[in-house]
Amino acid sequence: MADQTLDAKGLNCPLPILKAKKALTALPPGGTLEVLATDPGAVKDFEAFARTTGHELIESTTEGNVFRFVLKRKA
Amino acid sequence: MSDSSGAKRMSIIVTKGSLDWAYPPFILSTTAAAMGLDVTLFFTFYGLPLLLKDLDLKMTPLGNPAMKMPMMGGHMGMPNFMSMIPGVDAGATVMMKDMMKKKGVATIPELRSLAIEAGVRMIACQMTMDLFEYKLEDMVEGIELGGAAAYIEVATQSEINLFI
Numbered sequence: 100m101a102d103q104t105l106d107a108k109g110l111n112c113p114l115p116i117l118k119a120k121k122a123l124t125a126l127p128p129g130g131t132l133e134v135l136a137t138d139p140g141a142v143k144d145f146e147a148f149a150r151t152t153g154h155e156l157i158e159s160t161t162e163g164n165v166f167r168f169v170l171k172r173k174a
Numbered sequence: 175m176s177d178s179s180g181a182k183r184m185s186i187i188v189t190k191g192s193l194d195w196a197y198p199p200f201i202l203s204t205t206a207a208a209m210g211l212d213v214t215l216f217f218t219f220y221g222l223p224l225l226l227k228d229l230d231l232k233m234t235p236l237g238n239p240a241m242k243m244p245m246m247g248g249h250m251g252m253p254n255f256m257s258m259i260p261g262v263d264a265g266a267t268v269m270m271k272d273m274m275k276k277k278g279v280a281t282i283p284e285l286r287s288l289a290i291e292a293g294v295r296m297i298a299c300q301m302t303m304d305l306f307e308y309k310l311e312d313m314v315e316g317i318e319l320g321g322a323a324a325y326i327e328v329a330t331q332s333e334i335n336l337f338i
Contacts, residue, residue: 110280111279111280112205113280113285116205117204117205119208120209148209152209
């Protein structure tokens with residue numbers, strides 16, 4: 100169970116990334132954030148976000164038309 | 175801007191101020207900032223209205239041959255002469271804003287606030303501010319005034335420099 104959930108469903112690029120970044124900074128290092136999105140571009144976006152920032156993308160799954168990402172704030 | 179963080183840097187010269195052209199600089203700058211880059215936006219000429227406190231962004235299909243709106247199951251463009259008819263251009267702007275609202279696209283005021291909040295440096299070109307008689311008080315808070323040399327300095331220190 101992630102420490103926090105961000106519902107970004109119905110939001111288009113770049114809002115899912117921007118809101119996730121904001122939520123992540125509010126978490127303690129090692130904290131996890133679950134992001135729910137309907138924007139298909141979010142899949143590649145979160146992968147790129149994780150690679151560039153060093154925050155870890157622990158999970159990236161699809162449930163119906165909802166994409167679910169779990170990010171872990173870097174130390 | 176400190177160099178010690180090792181962060182990559184990006185600068186964008188913003189020269190256009192219509193509703194559609196407002197998006198690229200604000201989307202790129204906010205996303206880059208979210209990904210750890212130091213970003214500077216340099217607003218000049220028709221990009222200056224994007225800094226006004228009260229934004230009133232418009233769009234036109236005139237001279238925009240690639241602009242085809244999703245309508246009636248397909249994509250439809252508008253013949254240039256239609257822009258002569260009162261209300262048509264305003265209608266295109268309204269249609270675009272409605273489409274964006276329906277599809278969860280961020281508004282420009284929202285993206286602009288996020289950019290300022292994220293520490294994106296916003297510089298307004300002094301010369302074109304004077305040229306078009308824009309007053310600093312009419313502009314949003316948190317911007318600086320600068321000239322070409324100020325921009326060039328930023329550009330020499332940035333890995334990514336874009337002209338929009």
